[in-house]
Structure formats: C-alpha cells, structure tokens
Amino acid sequence: MRKILFDRIDEPGLNTLEVYERRGGYSALRKALTMSADDVAAQITESGVRGRGGAGFQMGKKVSFLPHGGMEKYLVCNADESEPGTFKDRELMQKSPHMLIEGVVIAAYAGGIDRAFIYIRGEYELQAEIIEAAIAEAQRAGYVGQRILDSEVSVSVVLHRGAGAYICGEETGLLDSLEGKRGNPRLKPPFPAIEGLYHGPTLINNVETLCTVPHIINMGGEEYAKIGTETSTGTKLVSISGDVQRPGNYEIELGIPSREIIYGLAGGPPEGRSVKFWFPGGSSAPVLTADDLDVPYDFDSMAKAGSMLGSGAIIVADERRSVLEVALKVAKFYAHESCGKCVPCREGTNWTHKMLQRIQSGEATPMDLDIMASVQEQIIGNCLCVLGDAMAMPIGSMVEKFRPELEAEIEAARERADAAALQDVVPLGVADEHAGPMPVH
C-alpha cells in the first residue's frame, strides 16, 4: 500500500535536519515560497484533505475562512493527542518532526500567518524534546523565523506543552489552555478562524493534517485527491489497538474495508478469538460489531454505519471483554475529563458513571438501562462542546446493541451482591467470635 506520511519512517536520523533534507525535506516549502499564498491555499483546497483530528473538516475551507488583512493571525497545531486509542501523531512527531514543521510553515504561509504554536500534550515529553530540537535546527537553517529562505515570509514556531487534560484537544479548549487558562471550551460562534487565539483569527489543524501539507504541495493537490475516495481523499494513519495481534499505526488509503485493517494489517484478535465490538474512531465513536467489519474505512461510510471515523483509532475487543467493563471505563474517562463548564456534560457524564458503578455493584435493575439511554439522549446535542456527546454516543450505542448482555450483567451482579451480603450475616451465637467490622456501603 502506498506510504506518504510513513514512507521510510523508521530511517535512522530522520528526526535530524540532515537526513530529512537528504530525503528531499523542505523542498515543498521552497516550492510553496515560489507560489503565491493563495495558490498554496488553492492546492490544499484542491487536495480535498480533511482534518485528521476527529471532526474531518476540510482543511482548505478552514484556510479560506481566515480573514485577509493585516491583523495578527495565528496557526495552532493541535498535538494534544488524547483521544483514547489514538497514538498516530506521537509516532509522526517522534520520527519525522521536520515534516510537521514544514507543514506548519507552509500552512501558515497559505493563511498569511506569521506566528505558529504547536500545542503538544504534556505527557509527550520525548516528542516535545524532539520537536523543540527540530524547531531549533530549522530555525538555524532558515526554514523557520524571520525572512524564511530570504523571502519576505516570516513564521515563528513555538512549542507549547500542555499538562494533562483531554479537553485541550478540543480546539477552543486548546486555545484557552494556550492562553494560559483552564482549558474550557468556548462558545462557537465565533469560530477560531474569525476569533481564536488572543482574539485573532486562528487556523487550527491536527499534526497529521499538517504533515500531509508538504506532500500535497510536492505532488500537487490534484494528484493527492486521486488517492482514497472522492470525499475522503488521501491516506490516513490508523492507530489500532486492543485485541489484535499487531497493534500499532498503519498508513492506509481511505476507503479500504475495515476488515482489511483489523485482520489484514493488525492480524485480528489472537488465535481462536473473534471480534465482539470495536470503536472505529477513538473511544468517542459509537461502537460497531463484527457485522460491520466490511464497512469501508472512510468518513462517509462510517457515518452511514452510525459511527464515525474520528481520529482514525480502532480499538478492538474480542469476546472475552465485558461491555459493562468497557462502558465503565469510557464513562469514567469522560466524567474525569469533563471540564465542568456546561451542565449536561458535567452532570450527565458523572451521573452515567455512577449508574454504571451501581450496575457493577449489583444495585441496579434493567430499568436503569432505560434511564441511562434517556440520559445519553438528554446529553446529545445540548452541550457546549462535543465532549458530552463523545461519551453519550458510545454509551448509548452499547446500551442499544448489547442490552441483553447488560441485563444479564445486572442480574449476575445482583446475585453476586446478594451472596456477598449473605456471607456477612452473622449467625446468632457466634457473634462474639466473629467480631468483624459491619459491612458498610
């Protein structure tokens, strides 16, 4: 399969400018600088490349939304990769940081921007060091900074490390965090392209999206658009993990059957086991089952199948896995990561988590599944940002698709709890020898 981003990604020293340049690195930047900014933007638009961070919004459109004029504009690279199951940007940044920097500079040029920030999640310390070193190298070589390659173009690039908050992957939460505040998402509109970082128009793109930019410039937008499907152009990195034999990142052409990724590339679940359910696009995506393995892996087909491509992270669970356990992890994660700003998300994620805990501890009835489904419905569409929906959609899908199993779990948990309670009953007359603590809830 064709490799664009992952082409010889393991080449030793690729993270250094020397090797990157030897392989033709920064030629796209040189080429872009010979073009007008509008032409560069046109190439990006023509490529049809959609955002690789989760929302799948056309990058060319984002660039075109930026107002023209002399105001201070910003480019922010979203490297806060924290959607569970996603780890593609980590590998890109660690192994080919200059590709990202080149993409950042070209995109900034296309948008008439001279200040760029790369917001990397705080946990990625190794990647942050590598990027920091690469920025310094690129700066010394004149690819970043004032008057790039003796042109009139200047782009500064600053690496900003986060400190551990999923919500900062949400673009406006990221902006607040980058401004030094709590990472609370903002109301939209105004969209960042109009009013973003420091109130200036801001172009925000994911690492992988920006990494495609040099390739789009090199091969031409039209050529790039030939890869993949009509509406999902190009290649995509897929992070696959969970119950598969070869977890990791794979670069695929959009539109290939999902089965080919899960079984063909990742080797499928371990010998003798089969796929029970899978998240096609990170933990925020509604789960799919073995019945959906033949759905083509692209933005539109996934949406049609009732889920989403998201960040391109597949988590596979085989038949050993309990839906309840996974649902509990999902709910706990979103309850923990909810920023607390808006009511339905703050209270809904917390409530859902508590309900699932109650199921696990044997204190629930099947009626609670109705309440849970209804609570998810009450969250969806009513929140300030997508975090609430990101929990409600997968939990809702699990309740819908695995209701009999969940009802059985409820039953089994109740029996376990009853048995445990009976064990604690102290027979009359032996109380003195058995002076254990009373069971407390």
Add this chain to the structure above:
Amino acid sequence: MPRPEQKPIQLTIDGREVKAFEGSMLVDAAKQGDVEIPYFCYEPKLGNPVGACRMCLVEIEGIPKLQTSCSTPVKDGMVVHTQTDRVRHAQNAIVEFLLVNHPLDCPVCDKGGECPLQDITFGWGLGRSRFIEPKRHFQKPLALSPLVAIDRERCILCYRCVRFSQEIAEDYQLIFAERGAETFVATHDGHPYVAPFSGNIIELCPVGALTSQPYRFRARPWDNESAGGVCTLCPAQCNVTFTVRDDRVVRVLARDYEGNQEVDDGWLCDKGRFAYQAMHADERIISPMVRDGGELRPVSWDRALDAAAGLARHRGRVGALVGGQASNEEGFILQRLMRETLASPDIDSRLAGAVPAPLARALAAPELQARVSDLEFAHTLLVLDCDPRDDMPIIDLRIRKGVRRNGVKLAVASARPTALDEGATVISRYAPGTLEQFLGELDSALVSERPASELPHGELAELLRDGGSDVVIVWSERIGDKAAATLLRIVDWLGLGDHPGAGLLQIPGGANGRGLREAGVVPDAGPGYATLANPGRGAAQIARAAADGELTALYLMQADPVRDLPDRALWESALHSAALVVAHASVLTEGLREHASVIFPAESHAEKEGTVVHPDGRLQRLRIAIAHPGEVKPGWAVLTELARRAGADFAIERSADAFEQVVAAVGVYEGLTLDELGGHGVRWPERPQSAPLRGAGSQLPPGAVAPPPRAVTAAPNGALALGTYRPIWAAPEVEISPSLQYLVPTQHLELSPADAERLGIENGDQVQAASNGTRLSAVARIRSGVPAGSAFLADGIAEDSANALTEPLIEVRRVGEMASAAADDEPGAA
C-alpha cells in the same frame, strides 16, 4: 470614541413579531416580545456570554442544532421557536441535570422565594428526578469572607461570581478549582475573598450558594419591602434599593437589575452594600446631646435647640463646616443661617482642597463635564492624582470596563501607585507634593515640538494629544488651586469642551461635594457660584481663626475636622478654643467626643429626604426608606427650627420647600421639580438652563499660573516625601458596622523597597513616622510601585491618622531603633 449604533430589526419568536436592535442577544430580544426564556449563567453586566448553563436553548429555523439564545445575536427575519417539544425536552433535561447535585434544601435556604433556580425548576422542569445516587456533600455553610457565606452544595457552577471577580473587579481572587463534577468555587490556599466589590457576587448568585453573612436568616423575601435610594457614603452616589423589614434596613442591593448606566452600572462597593448596619448600630447617635459638666448627655430636642440657638450670641464669629453627607437642602439652609442670620460668611464644604470659586466655576462649565458613561467610551482616560478605588470606588469598575471591552487607553498620573496601574498604557509618577510641577511639565510637553521621548511626561502628553479627541480626565478636588489652574489650561488646550465624549470628572472630597458647592456652601461664592459681596474664610483659615479666638463658635454639619481635615493639632486647638461647637452627627468621632457642646443626631441616607448632586452634575433624589430611629429628626427641619430660634423665618415647612428655594437660588437648576428628578435623576449640564455657565472656562485670564520651580523632594538626611490618601474603608460608618470590623483601616506606611533597605525596615515592621516633633505609629508595607523617596500614610482613620503630620517631609524609623537613635538625635534637636 463613537458608541455602537443600534439598528432596529424585526424577528419572529413563537409566531410573534418582535422588534429588537440588531446584534442584541436573542434572550434579551425575546423579552421585548414578552417571551421569557429561562437562563442562569447569562448576565450582560458580566460581559460576553459563556453559554455554560445551557438553559436557554431554543430552536432557530435554518440551524439544525438547538442554540443558546444568550449567545445568539438576533438578525432581521430570524424565526425562533421556544415552545416546541424539542426545546421543552432540552429544558427539562437541563433542569434535571442541574438538580442532580442540588440539595433542594429550599426550606432552610436564604434564597428561597427569590431564587431563579426555584422559579425555573417550577416553570420549566418536569418536577421529578430519576437520580438516586448519592449527591455531592459539603460542609455548609462555610465562610468565604466575613461578609459572604458559601454553600457549595447549592452551587450550580454558573460562572457568575468567578466572572465578576475575574472580569469585572479584576481582582481574580475567586476561581473555579478542580474540574468536571468536582469543580468548586474557591480562593487560593484558604485565603478569604476580600476585595472592595466582593459583595456583588451575592447579588449575582442565581441560587442560595453565596449569601450575605449580615443578612442571612434575617428575613424572607415576603417579609420585606423595597425602597429605592441613593448611597451617600462616597461621591459615587450609587443607586441602591434598601431591603426594609420592620422599619429597619436589612440589606442593600443595586437598584435596578441593570443598574443606572449613568451612575453605577448595577454594581455596589462593599461599603455601600454593608455599612447600612451603622444605621441600626448601638453606637449610632439617636438623640440630641448637650455637654453638661464636661460630658455629653442625651437631652430633649428643646433643650438641645435652645443650647444651639446660643449661636446668635456669636453673631459674626461663627465658622461652619459641612460634610459630604449633607444634602443640597441642608447645605443651602445652613449657608442661609450663617450668612443671613448669623452674619458669618465663614462656611466651607471643601474638606479636601480649596479651589477658588472662579476657577471652580470654570472647571464646572457644562460643556466640560464628562458623563460617567464617557469613561467607558473615551479614547483616552487620564486618572489624575487620585485612586478611584478609594475615592469613588464604583468608577474603578467603569474604567476597567472601558479598558477591557472598548480598548480605552488609560493613563494614570499620581504620586501613589493606584489600583488601576495594571491596565494603564502610561503611568506618570511624581513625588508627593509636586503635582503642580508635574502639570506644568505636562502642559509644556503638550505644546512642545520636540519628540516625546526627550520630554518629561512626553509619552503621556503624546497620548493625550494624539490618542483621539475624546479625552476624559478624572481628577480629585484635593489637587488644590494652582494645579487646578494648570489643569484648566490643559483642558482648554486639548479642547475638551468641543467634544461631547470628552470632559472632566471631578471627584469631590465629600459625597455631595458638588451639590454643596452649587448650593453655595463655599466661602467665596453663593448658590449657583454667585459672586459674594462679602466672601468668608475657607476651612483652613477657619481653623486658624478659631484657634486664635477670632471665631468663637463652630457649626459642624456632619463633619469632624479632627478626623476629616488636614492639621489635626490646629483643629483640636480650634475646637478647644471655641466656646460653642454645634454638630450634626451620627457617630461620635474623636473631635466631637472631646469638643462638641451640642450634638444633633443626623439622618442616614435611608432616612433623609432631599437631593444631592453626582460629580457629573446629576441631581439625584434621596427618599425616605425607613422611619427615623430614636429621636432623629430631619436635618432641614432642625436647621429651620434653629434659625427660627435665632430669630429668622426661612418659610420652610417641608423638605420640598427647601428644594424649591435651592432651585430658585441656583440658576442652572431653574425649573427643576422633584418629580422630574424621578428615579434616575437629571443631569443639569445637559439642560438648556445651563447656558449661563457655558464657556466659563475660556473666560479665565490666560497664563494665570506659571509652574513653580521644582520642590526639593527628598532632603539630604534621607527624609521621605509624604503623600496621603484616604482608604475606601476610612469612614465612621464602617467603624460601627459589625460585619465590616475586619476592614477598619489601621495605619500602614507604604514605602519603596530601596528606602526600606536603606532604613533597615522589613515588611510588617512597626515603624514611626515623624515630622516637626509629631510622631505616629504605623506598620511598614513595602511596595514595589512606590518610587524611592516617597512614603504614603492614610488619613481619615481613627488612630494615627496622617492628618497629624503637617510637613511635606517625614523621618521614618523602625521601632526598636528609636531608643538608640533618640540619643543621637539629641544634639541636633531643636
């Protein structure tokens, strides 16, 4: 700068045609069409909407998702639905979510009966909850400060209080801590939330999470009556609502929901909000008193009035001081009493600084008067020799609003660092006592052709000159006559009178300083700045004359010069020498306690009837909210009766009669009626009748004052130039309000790190400041913003007030060094 234009448009809400201004938020526009959309977090006073509560979701045709109406600006032709099943489903959902962790302890909640959460749950909720998990539990209530109690269980995290602290008061002490469902309102490391405007968060809270410590459990909303009034504890004259129960003020709130845009913008300071307790404090004087055998004893009104009528025996030798809380009517009647009945023209109300009448009149020219809202829309704002947070607190918030929202360029020129320094574009600092030189240099820099960088204060001059036509200067009355003359020249030069958005806003020393001046309570002008045939002496000369025996009686109308005026020792001697000292007062401050012969109990601002004038020229009406406690009688009635006993009939039967006399005497008030003043007052500079005072500025002889030579600021022996300031909390009302005790100011000496190091003083050390043999104690406070060579002390406070010091330079020593240093001093001591 131009204010935003409002373009009327039409939209459809629930099938009704609604007219609104383009760009206004849908939730506000809906109110115009009598459609109520519920919300919690939205509060336009707090700035841009946050969209956190999600209560106001509505359906807008053409937009697939429900939208928050608090953040959706209306457009012409928009079609909105607020009653569809989808909207109702969302509203029910939000109410259910809100109540997930709310304790529903309404029966014991102070907010019950006036609680938006109660109302909205009733109106838009389903009336049931499916949440059976344990709720969040907290200890409650906890103290957030001595004034505010916090109940975190009830909190719905609507952001209002933290936004107030962060974006309005900009003190950034109140925050959200933690995240998600664990979020809670907090301060840093257990510090209390103590800031001059902290009480506003109580009023903002849409649930019972933040409650007023002094008001808690005093009343239920249905026990209360509300009465509109004006706070006269400082010149800001905020419009307030008194919550009255059983004829006692139990709470003070901002008057209207949105506030009076031209006065307070809907905010109050904590002094105005909580010092109402002084009205019902045991320490308040509520009966007339006469000194008898060396001690003040309560007596009948008759006896007190008779004793005071003894003033007639001091004809021609009476001096009078009028404090800022006096109304126009009281001031007017008193000046009649003084001038007409007692033949004593020595009357003054300018407690802070004396600007001669022609100059004051020129500076009060109607075209030069800035409105309060001009602070918000000026191109450039100069805060001159004052700190609004102390002197007129509520405009501090207004200035911040202008800087934050409208990009007003703020310049601060003061000796002492101000609370507004952080947002200032330019800060000019000069040594205390050198304001005149500073203004002289600024004046030269304005006209100079040389580049700004080469001139002293060139940057400030450039900003004022080239920063846009709308320049507003906020200045304090205490700057004195020479500085005021230079200021007037600068104002003329900048042409502030030619631009409607430009002008001056003077902060008088007393709350009604402007009104009293206009009512003729100044020695050199009659009512309406009328020229006097026989001008009298000002406050400083009154003190000297009384001490020297030229004046033998003093009339202190809500003023205690020992507390309020410079040169404490001189005033003590003046009061001591006077044979008769008649005072109106509500608190027995030290000067009165020692020296008053007769004290009439004074009214509080909730009891008084009359008018006052806001510093921007707005006549505001004081109304009676509660009956007079004890023996208190209206000031106008006491003065009129006193005049009668002294042999004059002023023909005043009601307060309104006095108002009519004021209107008749002050030309620019001509034709005003109390009804016209209404709730929001009338700004006389905007009335055509103000014409006679127009152009008064340019009538002043040009070049009246040349800048004097630069004064020596620091003596070679290391003495420090002394500047004084009056803290916001320096008020007798604060001293007797139980819940404000922790704010009663004590003396601190502010000095620079360099001087502290030189003098071996550490932060928090006990120090003594001395000049000319007078010493006072203070606690050292080292501040980086204080320039080396300067030191600052508070005045207007009960103990160790800076008005004891009369010299411009002080010696500062750490206590403990005194013993050894005193020995060294001996040979040189005079």
Add this chain to the structure above:
Amino acid sequence: MSPQVPRFDHGSRVPGWDEAVDLTKDPAVVPDPATTPVPDDLREEIEAAMAKYPDRRSAAIPALHAAQAVHGWCSPEAIDQVACVMQLTPAYLSSVATFYDMLETFPREPHHDVYVCTNITCSMLGGDELLDALVGAAAGDRSIHVRSFECLGACDIAPMASVDGEYIGPLEQGDAETVVADLRADRPVMPAKQIRYRQSVDPGVQPGAEEFTAPDHPTRADTAGLTPEDLQTDRPGPSAPIETPPDQTRDDT
C-alpha cells in the same frame, strides 16, 4: 456511598470541599516582588517562558511545571513565586493548577512520576493489575509517585506506563519491581521497552531491515551510552526484524 474525594488533611492548605477559608489571612492579591523571594533559576525560567508568547499568561503552564520541579508540587509557596514573577494573582494559578492532571496540588517532595494508563485498551490488557503491582512495588517510597492515568497515547504498547515521561511497555506485572529498582538505581528504566526505540509495525514502511541497526533518536543523558546489547527484548527491538507479531504478552488473564 461513593468514595470520598481525597482532599488535604494536613491543615489549612488548599480549601477543599469541606474547608472554609482562614479568615485571619490577608486576601491573596498579586504578590509584590519586594516581599516575595523567588529562586533566581526559577525566575529566569519563568521569564524565558513568558517571553515566548504575546500574552504573558500563556506561560502559566510552563511556569507551574517549572515551579513544581523545584518544589515537588504546586504548593502555595510555589504558586506565590510564580504569581510574583508573572504578576498574576495566586488564585489564577491555583485555578490552572487544579485543572490539569500533571500539575500536582497535593503535597509531595520532588519525586519520580509513574503514570500507569488504565484507559480502555490498557485496562483490557492488564493495566489495572499493572497499576496495583507498581503501587505495591513502590509502597512506602515517597520518592516514587505511582498514579493511574487516562490514555497516554500509547495503546500500541498496552499495558504501559510513563516513567518520568519515558513511555515503557508492554509491561507485565512482574516488571513493576524492575521499574522501581531502575528508578531507585537512577538508571534508564527498562530501556528495552522504551517507546523511543520502537519501530513501526506498518509492513510497508521499511525499505530493508539492514538499514535499521541502531536507535538514533536524540538521547538524553540518562540513555547515552546505551548499546543495542542493552536492549535485550522479547519485543521487536531496534535490531529485531519488523515482521514479528508482538503478541507475547497479550494474555493477561
């Protein structure tokens, strides 16, 4: 009853859910540089961070990180120092510090951080048990802080942990002792399982195994001098053929 949210039990530090403010304290306003001593190194680091942004407040997170490195946690003193240099109120920084998981608002000495991922993939493959094992191995050692963490973005090496920022995995319960021992001995932690040496699993990316003989990423001082021999591993290490499916540690039951 839901578990009690852990809060401070050591006096009047950060106000928790159950604590009132201390009314004897002064309000926490912007600290005055004249009365707030700040270590020079810390001041310089914070000032350098502030210089990178158009708005100094953007440096809040880097500055708190720096202060945490000095003080071990975002203590009130640490926050006061940052607030003094940045000229912000301490509350502003408290608010930020309590929002982010990596900023410690619990009292700690300077310590090693071990984050154990317990999110979906890792927990399916044994992350929770790994957490217990690591907590057990480091029990009583105040210089090692083991905590459960949400997805760290390394599901390909699940179950995994981040040790002072170094990602290692897949880990078995038995590795817990090694991790702790390596930390105590101040040597690189399980170099063979560090993600910095992991190669792509995508079969299309490698032009030939012979080109990939040694790791060549920027190495920190603690891994300098590491030789391929040190990287004995049962996983596809830097010198191992790429095709080997990484399935040895899969069965966690």
